[in-house]
Amino acid sequence: MKKVLLVxxxxxxxxxxxxxxxxxxxxNMDRLAEMGINGIMDTIAPGVxxxxxxxxxxxxGYDPYEYxxxxxxxxxxxxxxxxxxxxxxFRVNFGTVEGEGSVFDKVVVDRRAGRISDTDELVxxxxxxxxxxEFGVEFVFRRGSGHRGALVFRGKNLSDKITDTDPHKVxxxxxxxxxxxxxESARRTAKIVNYFMEKAHEILDRHPLNEExxxxxxxxxxxxxxxxxxxxxxxxxxxxxxxxxxxxIAGTTLIKGIGRILGGDxxxxxxxxxxxxxxxxxxxxxxxxxxxxxxxxxxxxxxxxELGHDGDFEGKREFIxxxxxxxxxxxxxxxSKVCLIVTADHSTPVTAKEHTGDPVPIxxxxxxxxxxxxxxxxxxxxxxxxxxxxxxxxxMNIVTDLIDRAEKFGA
Amino acid sequence: MKKVLLVxxxxxxxxxxxxxxxxxxxxNMDRLAEMGINGIMDTIAPGVxxxxxxxxxxxxGYDPYEYxxxxxxxxxxxxxxxxxxxxxxFRVNFGTVEGEGSVFDKVVVDRRAGRISDTDELVxxxxxxxxxxEFGVEFVFRRGSGHRGALVFRGKNLSDKITDTDPHKVxxxxxxxxxxxxxESARRTAKIVNYFMEKAHEILDRHPLNEExxxxxxxxxxxxxxxxxxxxxxxxxxxxxxxxxxxxIAGTTLIKGIGRILGGDxxxxxxxxxxxxxxxxxxxxxxxxxxxxxxxxxxxxxxxxELGHDGDFEGKREFIxxxxxxxxxxxxxxxSKVCLIVTADHSTPVTAKEHTGDPVPIxxxxxxxxxxxxxxxxxxxxxxxxxxxxxxxxxMNIVTDLIDRAEKFGA
Numbered sequence: 001m002k003k004v005l006l007v008x009x010x011x012x013x014x015x016x017x018x019x020x021x022x023x024x025x026x027x028n029m030d031r032l033a034e035m036g037i038n039g040i041m042d043t044i045a046p047g048v049x050x051x052x053x054x055x056x057x058x059x060x061g062y063d064p065y066e067y068x069x070x071x072x073x074x075x076x077x078x079x080x081x082x083x084x085x086x087x088x089x090f091r092v093n094f095g096t097v098e099g100e101g102s103v104f105d106k107v108v109v110d111r112r113a114g115r116i117s118d119t120d121e122l123v124x125x126x127x128x129x130x131x132x133x134e135f136g137v138e139f140v141f142r143r144g145s146g147h148r149g150a151l152v153f154r155g156k157n158l159s160d161k162i163t164d165t166d167p168h169k170v171x172x173x174x175x176x177x178x179x180x181x182x183x184e185s186a187r188r189t190a191k192i193v194n195y196f197m198e199k200a201h202e203i204l205d206r207h208p209l210n211e212e213x214x215x216x217x218x219x220x221x222x223x224x225x226x227x228x229x230x231x232x233x234x235x236x237x238x239x240x241x242x243x244x245x246x247x248x249i250a251g252t253t254l255i256k257g258i259g260r261i262l263g264g265d266x267x268x269x270x271x272x273x274x275x276x277x278x279x280x281x282x283x284x285x286x287x288x289x290x291x292x293x294x295x296x297x298x299x300x301x302x303x304x305x306e307l308g309h310d311g312d313f314e315g316k317r318e319f320i321x322x323x324x325x326x327x328x329x330x331x332x333x334x335x336s337k338v339c340l341i342v343t344a345d346h347s348t349p350v351t352a353k354e355h356t357g358d359p360v361p362i363x364x365x366x367x368x369x370x371x372x373x374x375x376x377x378x379x380x381x382x383x384x385x386x387x388x389x390x391x392x393x394x395x396m397n398i399v400t401d402l403i404d405r406a407e408k409f410g411a
Numbered sequence: 412m413k414k415v416l417l418v419x420x421x422x423x424x425x426x427x428x429x430x431x432x433x434x435x436x437x438x439n440m441d442r443l444a445e446m447g448i449n450g451i452m453d454t455i456a457p458g459v460x461x462x463x464x465x466x467x468x469x470x471x472g473y474d475p476y477e478y479x480x481x482x483x484x485x486x487x488x489x490x491x492x493x494x495x496x497x498x499x500x501f502r503v504n505f506g507t508v509e510g511e512g513s514v515f516d517k518v519v520v521d522r523r524a525g526r527i528s529d530t531d532e533l534v535x536x537x538x539x540x541x542x543x544x545e546f547g548v549e550f551v552f553r554r555g556s557g558h559r560g561a562l563v564f565r566g567k568n569l570s571d572k573i574t575d576t577d578p579h580k581v582x583x584x585x586x587x588x589x590x591x592x593x594x595e596s597a598r599r600t601a602k603i604v605n606y607f608m609e610k611a612h613e614i615l616d617r618h619p620l621n622e623e624x625x626x627x628x629x630x631x632x633x634x635x636x637x638x639x640x641x642x643x644x645x646x647x648x649x650x651x652x653x654x655x656x657x658x659x660i661a662g663t664t665l666i667k668g669i670g671r672i673l674g675g676d677x678x679x680x681x682x683x684x685x686x687x688x689x690x691x692x693x694x695x696x697x698x699x700x701x702x703x704x705x706x707x708x709x710x711x712x713x714x715x716x717e718l719g720h721d722g723d724f725e726g727k728r729e730f731i732x733x734x735x736x737x738x739x740x741x742x743x744x745x746x747s748k749v750c751l752i753v754t755a756d757h758s759t760p761v762t763a764k765e766h767t768g769d770p771v772p773i774x775x776x777x778x779x780x781x782x783x784x785x786x787x788x789x790x791x792x793x794x795x796x797x798x799x800x801x802x803x804x805x806x807m808n809i810v811t812d813l814i815d816r817a818e819k820f821g822a
Contacts, residue, residue, distance in 0.1 A: 015779040044820060046801055047808025062820060071822040196612035210494020228822065254822075351779055355819055357812035360783070380783050380797065 002403035004296045006341045011348025013360045013379050020316035022378035026324035031376040036365035038374040039387025055345030056258045061396030070230025076150035078257025079142040088158045089320045090117030091228040092149035096219035104176045105202035112147040113221035119143045129203040135192050145255050159185040160258040166225035200224045237263030244295035255300045276303035276319050280326040308348030337367035339403050413814035415707045417752045422759025424790050431727035433789040438787035439733035447776035450798025458768040466756030466795040467669045472807030480702030481641020487561035489668025490553040490617045494505035494643045499569045502639035503560035507630035514612035515587045524632035530554045540614040546603050555664050567744040570596040577636035611635045648674030664709045687730050689713035690739040719759025750777040
């Protein structure tokens with residue numbers, strides 16, 4: 001059975017007439033362009049600015065307009081919570097509040113609690129100290145990297161039509177959660193969230209670890225700021241949809257979350273950080289190894305996006321060159337058995353410092369593709385390739401067809 | 412805030428291996444191609460033959476399958492009637508009938524009443540002489556250019572599921588309006604239309620101006636031929652949809668109507684005729700001026716379409732060359748602040764003498780576009796550009812993304 005390796009270089013492509021990608025020295029990527037069929041791709045649709053979450057859903061064949069319900073569910077899955085359809089999930093920051101009275105009277109003085117990194121004890125205290133059973137609700141709180149975490153509420157009559165408690169700004173009060181729709185489940189959920197907020201603040205504010213931090217002059221991690229709420233969607237697992245076992249190799253919680261929410265296996269790689277110091281070699285080795293046990297491997301690199309957000313042209317070019325040096329083993333894949341795709345989830349131009357709707361380059365290398373005369377992997381060469389301009393949602397169809405796994409429609 | 416100038420050259424492109432556009436000497440358009448990103452565009456979808464109305468709706472991001480309800484509403488808006496959602500609107504020709512009895516017993520001998528041009532008095536007489544209040548209906552009748560006009564019925568329980576009264580052929584009787592659906596509102600509307608037809612004929616046939624025309628041997632303008640009926644759609648205004656103030660500069664009622672129905676400002680330019688003698692210089696100057704007061708300016712040229720309908724290869728080529736000589740100021744726009752698009756609403760090949768579904772060339776010039784190596788603005792070069800092949804409905808997404816006005820979907 002043929003296998004697929006999908007390499008997604010986050011935010012890889014740019015705008016303008018000279019880009020980090022087009023000016024990078026990247027002989028291996030260029031060799032792949034030469035060996036394969038090239039094109040440009042609108043991950044969602046022309047001009048539509050994808051998030052990394054919606055972009056990846058589309059690349060994996062899941063229409064984000066149907067399946068995307070907010071970032072909370074994906075982050076929660078990425079943080080390792082075994083989310084279930086219907087769960088209400090939030091992204092969480094440990095933050096610092098000061099003032100008197102209820103948590104909602106207090107002012108956020110640091111949205112990251114001094115970028116606290118060791119939150120295990122605090123997370124444990126919250127999980128053990130709060131009981132929502134009087135509401136018929138269970139919750140799971142998990143730490144993420146640094147000051148981040150994820151929170152899931154599970155129970156009947158819960159709604160995601162509620163507001164954030166994170167004011168998204170220092171100097172503002174913690175926001176009371178409010179229902180966004182006029183129904184009992186939204187009102188009830190907001191009430192439970194506010195109860196949870198108060199209790200968590202009580203537990204955290206007096207926690208020995210925070211008292212120690214205060215003594216050292218560090219900001220207390222004494223509030224949980226909730227945002228990105230979403231209801232965990234009913235989403236058909238990748239394996240049942242495509243008959244292929246999915247593995248995901250990524251440094252960031254978000255992409256791991258995409259993998260988990262689709263029922264894939266997330267393969268952890270030491271030193272996979274999701275930034276430019278990441279262990280590229282280790283991730284590529286892990287991906288090649290995963291091809292032995294899985295049918296479809298998503299290998300994700302994040303730093304290009306970060307460097308795009310930073311507006312760092314040279315840094316982005318250099319990271320692309322670093323990636324390229326490690327791409328050599330990809331050239332040696334047996335392309336009669338493996339279909340290799342190298343692309344991005346969206347553009348993050350250094351000039352825009354944000355995701356844009358500009359299409360991304362894509363190359364597909366596999367025995368039997370219509371090899372075109374594109375010889376460089378960049379924004380300007382790709383649009384002359386044999387794929388012309390495709391959409392992200394088309395990719396899985398194209399790939400399953402190439403590897404002889406597609407159903408014929410009609411007779 | 413960045414601005415947009417969309418130049419639509421109606422029916423610009425052709426079929427065949429040599430076209431008016433490809434053989435025209437047009438150094439300024441070619442320079443724009445060199446400065447920008449090029450492509451071909453299916454205004455509606457590949458092979459779908461657009462009208463100028465549906466084509467323009469698509470270019471402005473309004474799916475014509477959702478918002479197009481016939482030409483009547485657009486012509487009525489273009490004629491200056493302040494149409495409201497739910498109004499029933501018609502295109503009208505003054506025509507000439509002969510014979511005895513009711514208007515529906517008479518035969519159309521001229522569908523344009525000798526191309527009568529001064530209809531003000533007749534329009535006034537109809538507006539003053541007919542009273543539909545017994546039906547609970549108001550109407551507004553406005554003249555258009557020459558023998559043309561527009562008519563709007565406003566009231567409860569009106570339907571556009573009715574037939575034309577225009578037989579579309581000389582030598583045929585005026586058609587009685589018939590309901591096209593089996594419901595009371597369609598039957599009732601047909602009845603009101605037929606009453607209106609009789610009354611209008613009575614008023615016009617004995618009008619002094621027509622008696623004078625008869626004496627001079629000119630055909631009487633003694634009937635109103637109704638066609639293109641449609642219900643004015645609920646259509647979100649351009650400004651509320653995109654946050655951009657719209658200005659439209661066009662010589663033809665139809666395109667002005669598109670502008671008005673979307674809540675835009677129609678800027679009148681002296682000598683803007685909608686044909687090949689139009690004031691190109693004045694229109695371009697007005698467009699550049701409009702960029703100071705508006706965010707999105709649609710500048711429309713019609714003659715290329717007319718000359719296409721006439722099958723006039725040389726005439727079309729010459730008009731393109733005339734346009735080009737006036738395009739020089741466009742090259743000097745500050746493209747860090749303005750996004751310029753030059754394209755067409757559809758092809759009107761001189762060989763077909765009709766709108767066809769062949770894609771149109773498009774160039775987008777703006778700081779940051781991925782400049783491709785296309786150096787000529789024509790059907791054959793455009794398809795090698797960096798946009799590849801897009802759809803009309805994608806254009807607004809692409810443009811709002813380029814000028815940093817697009818929302819991100821996801822995180």
